[in-house]
Amino acid sequence: MMKKILTAVLVTATFAVSAQVKKAPVKKAAPAKPAAAAISLKTSLDSASYAFGSSIGNSLQSTGLTALNYDILLKGIKDAFTNGKLIMDQSAAQRAIEKQIKKAGEQKFAANVTEGKTFLAKNKSAAxxxxxxxxxxxxxxxEGAGAHPSAEDTVTVHYKGTLLNGKQFDSSYDRNEPLALPLNGVIAGWTEGVQLMTAGSKYKFWIPYNLAYGERGAGSDIPPYSTLVFEIELIKIGKAESSAPEQTGK
Incomplete structure (x- = not known):
């Protein structure tokens, strides 16, 4: 009797194991990705072609772009180079380029944009x-007295410009020389702000990036998308007696 029971148990266990083995999914090996074909520069044309490509890539990367659809990029180069039919006209192409570069810049300098917006939102309620x-x-x-300048006027000013972190990038006070400049030839924040002033007055301005140097910045001292702080003293309204030197706010 005991022998029959053991035999029945062994048979049942064997079927159970067999069923589990049959149900186990079989993993298929992932197909191997084809290795990128090595490029061999066999001729001077090959070398020049690669050099042009890397030069274009470096130039595009300097605009802030981090990625492009490279197949379509090559298609555009080929169509233009072989006088093929272009699928975009020049104005549409320019708009697409500007839009993508602006988007890349906003992503790269998002911290500058956020810093400026946060500061201005808080600063507007300051006394x-x-x-x-x-x-x-x-x-x-x-506060001074008298007339306000117009955008067409030339004004003589003393000024100091800093970033939000207090880093100074320009100052006529340090040069001990006021500056004469046309109000319609400077950044929008200056054009608007100085027109609020009268001779003898001194104002402090906080200028959003879109009224300053925008997405491009200015040189190495003013990064893109920077909100700027200026202290401006309006000394005189009128034509400059001599040509003005290179100035900030331009």
């Missing part, structure tokens, strides 16, 4: 600070 319709913020340090 004595006024905000114009354009987003320009200012505070009167000293």
């Amino acid at each position: 004595g600070v006024k905000t114009t319709a354009s987003g320009l913020q200012y505070q009167v340090i000293k």
